Amino acid sequence: EAEVAQSPRYKITEKSQAVAFWCDPISGHATLYWYRQILGQGPELLVQFQDESVVDDSQLPKDRFSAERLKGVDSTLKIQPAELGDSAMYLCASSSRRGMNTEAFFGQGTRLTVV
């Protein structure tokens, strides 16, 4: 069964260090999302891509976060420098059609702990 792949599953980093997460969406899915989920809360959108273009990054803290999807397939989310408050689950999701009522499929997430 096709699934969204994310790596690493777990990451521990010291504050002020750089950290990166990788996502490979379901093959053929043009829309890719990065969400952040703090323990006990629902996922919150950070950035949405349509193919290689950013559709919405209004909630992305651009002073330290960056995201790219250069070839419109896999994507990388980077944090530099990491802060203690960045500790969370980072989820990637993809969906097949933009603007249609279709669900997003989520990966297993990367659990980030900043110490």
Place this chain on the structure above:
Amino acid sequence: GESVGLHLPTLSVQEGDNSIINCAYSNSASDYFIWYKQESGKGPQFIIDIRSNMDKRQGQRVTVLLNKTVKHLSLQIAATQPGDSAVYFCAERVGGSYIPTFGRGTSLIVHP
């Protein structure tokens, strides 16, 4: 005020009972709704969706009800099983937006 962090609403049921998980949404322009199940340490998993032109949709052991008058969504799980134990989130999409917005989750605990 509303509690945040670890204080998720919790529903405890016995195995075999029916479960009802509720969700209130605030945006009357929302036209598409999805229920997700999230097990510990995993990403959300799609359960069922419903468009705003419907008031009920059924799946396997699950039913979603939509009441647009009071902006309320519910997920009914029949014959709840221990494997149903998870956090359940409703998500909504506003017409013209392509981004699902998640509500607050409910933790379902099923006792054998």
